[in-house]
Amino acid sequence: MSEPGASFAERVYAVVRRVPYGRVTTYGDVASAIGTRRAARRVGWALSLLEGERAERIPWHRVINAQGMISLRDDPVRGPLQRHKLQAEGVAFDPAGRCDLGRLRCLPEELLDPSSHGAEP
DNA sequence: CTGCTGACGGTAT
DNA sequence: AATACCGCCAGCA
Numbered sequence: 001m002s003e004p005g006a007s008f009a010e011r012v013y014a015v016v017r018r019v020p021y022g023r024v025t026t027y028g029d030v031a032s033a034i035g036t037r038r039a040a041r042r043v044g045w046a047l048s049l050l051e052g053e054r055a056e057r058i059p060w061h062r063v064i065n066a067q068g069m070i071s072l073r074d075d076p077v078r079g080p081l082q083r084h085k086l087q088a089e090g091v092a093f094d095p096a097g098r099c100d101l102g103r104l105r106c107l108p109e110e111l112l113d114p115s116s117h118g119a120e121p
Numbered sequence: 122c123t124g125c126t127g128a129c130g131g132t133a134t
Numbered sequence: 135a136a137t138a139c140c141g142c143c144a145g146c147a
Contacts, residue, residue: 045128
């Protein structure tokens, strides 16, 4: 999994699938987990490709920005959907629209594949 | 070909 | 707190 040969998007999906129910992670953390720390933006790009059945299989809604907020605020469909999905998992949002990252954040270390433990070329 | 944008993030001003 | 830049790179006009 998450092999160098796999496309960037595939590596993103492999990592996002590891985010536990009721927890969240950030675009940057996902980027770090696949070895490209500063590619947070591309992580968002990869997730934007998800649709249909693929989108239902991958917990894309557990990926939020580093401020603990949903980055789809301007999306009239996916924004509210992401929030709804998270709330359904017990994730709470404060009046400002932020959730408790300190408590729910899934760090890169937890997202790393056991097989890729350590080595990072 | 160039330039801008974007489900981001960190640093600087 | 609010901007402004920079890094990263696939699309697209």
